[in-house]
Amino acid sequence: MSYPLQNFWFLLFLVGTFTVLPLQAQDSPEVDIGGALRFNYNLSSWKPEQKDRGGDFGYDMFRINAVAAYQGIYVNAEFRHYSEAFGGGMLKQGWFGYKFNESEELQVGLTQVPFGIQQYNSHNWFFNLGYYMGLEDDHDMGIKYMNLGEKWEYQVAYFKNAEELRFGDASAISASRYSYDVAGNNKEVHQGNLKLLYKWGDSLQSRIGASAQYGGLYNINTKETGDHYALAVHYEADYKLWNLKTEAMIVAHNPENEEGVSEDIITMAAYGAPYEVAANFNLYTLAIARNVPVNWGPVSNLQFYNDFGYMQKEENSFEDSFMNVTGILVTAGNLYTYIDYAAGYNHSWLGGNFVDDFAAGNPDAKWEARFNINFGYYF
Numbered sequence: 001m002s003y004p005l006q007n008f009w010f011l012l013f014l015v016g017t018f019t020v021l022p023l024q025a026q027d028s029p030e031v032d033i034g035g036a037l038r039f040n041y042n043l044s045s046w047k048p049e050q051k052d053r054g055g056d057f058g059y060d061m062f063r064i065n066a067v068a069a070y071q072g073i074y075v076n077a078e079f080r081h082y083s084e085a086f087g088g089g090m091l092k093q094g095w096f097g098y099k100f101n102e103s104e105e106l107q108v109g110l111t112q113v114p115f116g117i118q119q120y121n122s123h124n125w126f127f128n129l130g131y132y133m134g135l136e137d138d139h140d141m142g143i144k145y146m147n148l149g150e151k152w153e154y155q156v157a158y159f160k161n162a163e164e165l166r167f168g169d170a171s172a173i174s175a176s177r178y179s180y181d182v183a184g185n186n187k188e189v190h191q192g193n194l195k196l197l198y199k200w201g202d203s204l205q206s207r208i209g210a211s212a213q214y215g216g217l218y219n220i221n222t223k224e225t226g227d228h229y230a231l232a233v234h235y236e237a238d239y240k241l242w243n244l245k246t247e248a249m250i251v252a253h254n255p256e257n258e259e260g261v262s263e264d265i266i267t268m269a270a271y272g273a274p275y276e277v278a279a280n281f282n283l284y285t286l287a288i289a290r291n292v293p294v295n296w297g298p299v300s301n302l303q304f305y306n307d308f309g310y311m312q313k314e315e316n317s318f319e320d321s322f323m324n325v326t327g328i329l330v331t332a333g334n335l336y337t338y339i340d341y342a343a344g345y346n347h348s349w350l351g352g353n354f355v356d357d358f359a360a361g362n363p364d365a366k367w368e369a370r371f372n373i374n375f376g377y378y379f
Contacts, residue, residue, distance in 0.1 A: 029070040036063045038376040046351035046368045059083055060374060063092070073098055076107075080178060087176040087272035091163065093139050105146045110163050113138040114146070114155035114195040115211045117234050117245050122307045123289040124325040125338035125374045129309025130283055132348065132358065134180040134268060135230065135249060139163065140191065153197040159215070162188045170220040175269035182217060182228070183274050184267030186255045189225065191215025205238045217255045217266075224256035245287040253279040264315045265359045275348050276359035280314035303329040311358070319361030321346040336376050343369040 043055035050056060063080040077094035095109030112118065121136045122128035130136040142159030162181035165174040173183050182188050197209035210233050217226040234247040253266045265276045289305035305328075311321040327340035344350025346361035351368025 029068060031066070031068045034065040034379055036061070036065075036376050036378045038062075038374060040375075041373040043371045044351070044368070045370070055371070060376075082271070085272060087178075087270070090176050090178050092178040103148050103150075105148070107144045107146070108142075110139050110141055111144050111157075113140050113159065113191075113213070114144060114157055114193050115213055115230065116232050116247050116249070117236050121234075121245055121247055121285060122287050122325075123243070123245075123303065123305035123329065124307050124327050124340050124342070125372060126323075126325050126340060126342045126349075128285045128287060128307050128325075129311055129321065129323040129347075130247070130249065130285060132180060132268075133251065133277055133281075133283070133311075134182070135232075135251070135283065138179040138181075140181070140188070142191070144193075151199055153195075153199070153209075155193070155195045157193040159191040159193070160189070172220065173269065175272050175274055177270050180268045180270040182253070182266055183269035185221050185257065185261075186217045186219050186226070186266065188228070189216040189218045201237075203239065207236045209234050217253060219256045219258070221258045222256050226254045226256040228253040241291040241293075243289045243291075245285070247283070247285045249283040251281055251283060255279070264318075265356075268358075273354070275354055276356045278311075278313040278315060278318050278359050282312040282314075283309065284312070285309045298332040298335075299330060300333075301329075301331040303331070305329070313359075313361075318359060319346050319363050319365065321358055321361060322367075323347050323350065334378050336378060338372070338374040338376075340372045340374075341369060342372060343367050 038060040040060040041055055041057040044050055061080055061082050063078060065078045067076050068074060074097050076097060078092045080092050081089045091110060093110050093112065095107040095111040097105060097107045099105045116135060119137060120127065121130060127136050140159040140162050141164065142157055144155060144157035146155045162173060163177055165176065173181060173187060175183065191213060192215065193213045195209060195211040197207055199207045212231050214229040217228050230249060230251045232247055232249040237244045255263055255266060257263055264279050266279050267274050268277050285308065287307035289303050292302040294300065294302055307325045309323040313320055322345040325340050325342045327338060330337040342350060345367050346352060346357045346365050348354045348357040350370055352362060352365050
């Protein structure tokens with residue numbers, strides 16, 4: 001089936017879905033507005049001048065959340081504004097939704113990709129290693145059906161493309177985005193996702209699942225479409241005050257690049273800047289946390305955690321990447337404070353060379369670390 005014909009059927013399905021649904025009665029519109037303001041302190045091992053001045057403390061992000069519903073249809077949107085160096089203003093998520101009943105729901109728009117442990121495969125402010133390859137809390141443009149039953153959950157989704165901010169005929173994607181997507185001369189198109197989850201247990205609550213995604217990579221220079229896919233198995237457990245998250249993933253990208261351009265590397269972008277990532281890799285993560293309830297004035301809970309990620313690259317000449325974050329989340333009313341010690345080896349955001357740490361890497365690299373405190377008031 002040709003891509004133009006796929007687009008036609010997608011639009012036909014979208015229009016038909018919202019015209020035939022028996023809408024639920026609702027007398028008046030409902031609107032809920034919220035948001036957050038965050039500031040950040042950081043001290044990085046690879047920045048000598050920053051260390052001399054004792055680190056930096058400044059603005060992180062301001063966001064607005066809006067949820068509105070009327071006549072059975074609702075909208076959920078979140079707009080964030082970072083500093084200009086980190087991409088400025090961006091829509092993290094935004095979709096139109098319809099709930100058939102307590103367990104079935106349809107979402108259309110910029111919605112979370114159903115892959116792996118959701119909403120986050122981590123506990124810390126930095127996320128886990130998969131986030132930096134578009135495999136944690138990713139959001140794309142499409143349509144998603146969810147059936148979240150008591151024992152079984154499944155999600156099916158079709159994404160026309162990643163969030164698009166430039167509508168030229170052959171425009172590369174903008175790096176001013178929240179979640180990482182393939183960038184440069186390749187663009188994600190026509191992606192399908194399937195996620196299945198089984199839940200059981202009382203004192204030990206377990207969730208085991210599998211996720212798969214497959215889609216195209218359209219090259220704006222060659223005008224040809226390659227493909228990419230990812231497969232994952234994942235397990236999450238809650239026992240008393242403990243939480244465990246673990247995943248194993250196989251990821252591959254097969255772009256149709258112009259002659260002379262390596263197909264062992266892809267470009268990805270978010271937060272205002274692109275970097276290189278190995279086209280094919282395995283990814284393993286393990287994250288564990290324990291809550292400690294306290295009664296210290298406004299402080300009600302301390303969550304201690306350690307989140308680990310390992311990126312095993314297929315190309316033998318590339319150096320593998322690692323990430324480990326040890327930290328504490330302090331809850332005081334609506335103020336949430338992450339205190340993290342984030343360490344990375346061949347990690348673009350944690351020392352070294354930002355451009356290609358997640359691709360070729362550096363065989364002489366050493367572990368670098370960032371001590372980080374993020375203060376966020378959520379309202």
